[in-house]
Amino acid sequence: MIPEKEDLKSNYNVPNLERGLQIIELLATHPKGLTLTEIIQTLDVTKSSAFRITNTLIFKNYLQKNETSKKITLSRKLLTLGISSMNEQSIVELSIDIMRALRDELKESVMLGVVLGQTGTILEQVSSSFPVKLYVEQGTHFHLHSSVGGKSILAFMPEEDAKPIIDGISFTKLTKNTIISKKTFKEELLQVRQKGYAIDNGEDIQGIHCIGAPIFNEYGYPVACLWITAPHGRLPHEEFEAKGKIILRYALEISLKLGYIAR
Template sequence: MAAKGDRSDSDAVGKALRLLCLLGEHPEGVGVSRLARDAGYPVSTTHRLLGSLQRDGFVRSDGESRRYSLGLRMFELGQRVSQARGFTGVALPVMRRVTELTGEPTLMSVLDGRHQLYVHHVQGPRRIRVIGEPAKHGPLHCTSMGKCLIAFAPDEVRAELVEELELTPLGPATITDRARFREEIDRVREQGYAVSDEEHEAGIRAVGVPIVGPGGTALAALSTPAPAYRVTMRELTGSLPFLLEAAAELAVLLPTV
């Protein structure tokens, strides 16, 4: 059984981590009152935790606006993780090559609980663009990358997500029926790629593939999205050879841990 002091320390760490996560949602900065309200903490507790985090460089504050935001220490740690995972140095050149071949953006994401976390985004040359902002979370059930991450997740994770993931209708064609969703994930696993035709957002189509590691589970996923008015689904799936080639290359180059 943990000592009382241990529990207090653990609670403080958990609260501080929650503040960091909330600050990540406000890159422009946020006031202490708003942050305290969102976290559900007293203002005094929030202010004390922010002071500790600021002292160590995890948080910074603007004296004029009195807004808090993530500090350079968080950026430094993020860069170290990205380099260790091989995403920055390895993935971006491969993704840029895909975009050169398709003329459309290339996105990369990883599984993070019941969401996907966008890791990288290479912008296409067109004026109308589709963006997957790095470090932001997105849904799994209605996106091509999300479906790939589910279909090629470890067996127990896949089973849980298929049966328990909330199938919130986000686009006009979102699959919200559990039986249909189960069939969709089986199809993705069988064919090795996924499509999303206005399921996540009206007017947006995408095709995605998993980056499968040695154990047969997805390390990440890649996708090519495009506006529906410009590209038919059949034309978009023409990007599959480029995506599959890139995924095979990254499966060898990316670390598995």
């Protein structure tokens, strides 16, 4: 006999796990965070229970706490899980037509990628209309310190999310132009933030240039990057600024589709 739904709930639910999920769901609707007191008042849970559960989730890196404001928010770990799921279902679907339009305007290969943990991943690409092009398989990983994908996303991440990722980068030298210093990399991120777009000056593959801009979700969080890639002869330094502004415009179109409100 198959147990009724009510029997399953009464026999198999774990109260603290259920409360933990309620706290996560609550914080998902409050991106700026809530204090422990606010969580207790909203969910009507005891102080001791809420304290134990939130501290366990903080210890396991699912939540994070700002010691100044005492606000508790979802961590990068949970955001990563959410982004991973969202990528497959919506970012590519919402981006593909815009990627094709960008390819048609600039004629170069267009890539869409995300940062997951300490590496980047290619989600989708639209190939160049030129006979000579760079082709990359979906799911291919890319280095964060030498790519426009890594630079664009890290430059606009909150400091508390970006710092542990940057601290974990090994800064491996891939070409003569690769940034191999954390200090120089941080200076590069400041420039990316000022311009709105990032440059790969043959830092990942010698002779290949890339220009990319971040894509933001409804909370203004950088969830992906849109970029073009081409041989340096077709994408010379003197064209970086003009084409960077074009890519920035297309990336904003995708962001708006994701619910981002431009400021």
